Amino acid sequence: MSDFMFNRSTNVVRILLKEKLQNGDAVIDCTLGNGHDALYMKELIGQEGQLYGFDVQTAAIEKTSVKLADQGYDENIKLILDSHENVDLHVKEKVDVITFNFGYLPGGDKSIVTKSESSIKALEKCFYLLKDYGIIALIFYPGHEEGKKELMEMMAYLQNIDQKKFDIHHGRFINQANNPPEYMVIQKRTRS
Ligand SMILES: C[S@@+](CC[C@H](N)C(=O)[O-])C[C@H]1O[C@@H](n2cnc3c(N)ncnc32)[C@H](O)[C@@H]1O
Numbered sequence: 001m002s003d004f005m006f007n008r009s010t011n012v013v014r015i016l017l018k019e020k021l022q023n024g025d026a027v028i029d030c031t032l033g034n035g036h037d038a039l040y041m042k043e044l045i046g047q048e049g050q051l052y053g054f055d056v057q058t059a060a061i062e063k064t065s066v067k068l069a070d071q072g073y074d075e076n077i078k079l080i081l082d083s084h085e086n087v088d089l090h091v092k093e094k095v096d097v098i099t100f101n102f103g104y105l106p107g108g109d110k111s112i113v114t115k116s117e118s119s120i121k122a123l124e125k126c127f128y129l130l131k132d133y134g135i136i137a138l139i140f141y142p143g144h145e146e147g148k149k150e151l152m153e154m155m156a157y158l159q160n161i162d163q164k165k166f167d168i169h170h171g172r173f174i175n176q177a178n179n180p181p182e183y184m185v186i187q188k189r190t191r192s
Helices: 011-022 036-045 058-070 085-090 116-129 145-158
Strands: 028-029 050-055 077-081 095-102 130-140 165-172 183-189
Touching: 011 036, 011 095, 011 130, 011 165, 011 183, 036 050, 036 058, 036 095, 050 058, 050 085, 058 077, 077 183, 085 116, 095 116, 116 130, 130 145, 145 183
Parallel strands: 028 050, 028 095, 050 077, 095 130
Antiparallel strands: 130 183, 165 183
16 A cells, blocks of 8 residues: 555645656646645656746745756746736647646745636636646635635636536545645546
């Protein structure tokens, strides 16, 4: 038996990313933060795989850049200091996986948080940028009021997405205290 722990949304999402990604694939991390998700995906897609990353904070771009370099990753990486709602201005190819890890930069400025208005604009563009059967993984933090509001707003939007075009799954731990992080996974099921 492996030592996989089924106790956190991030762990569950990582299993799905591992299942989906292969050497040479292309991915976008729409919220780089400290670069953990970007490094995880780069490890899966390898030096040849193209990683695009977005964040509105210079600190996040720098931390991710250092984290990737420390592990020897220095090719096919584009880290962009811009809001993810401008993803289409920077990414000109279709990609296999896109991630959003909402909220604020841990250990950073807590006033700089993702907002559902711009996240929805970004998602609409990501729907187009995603390859057929590619996935978008979203992590939410409803443990605080702003995170709860963001989850509700994103849910209201995503519930109305055409089921003929996308399958949208919502996962949460129902017996953990204090509203732990939740996840959603969106898979593109038809050409659009
Ligand atoms: C929870 S952190 C991401 C964690 C990260 N994926 C990791 O592995 O460490 C959320 C990040 O989203 C960034 N962010 C907020 N609004 C954004 C926007 N409109 N576009 C891109 N990034 C944004 C914040 O600056 C913050 O670094």
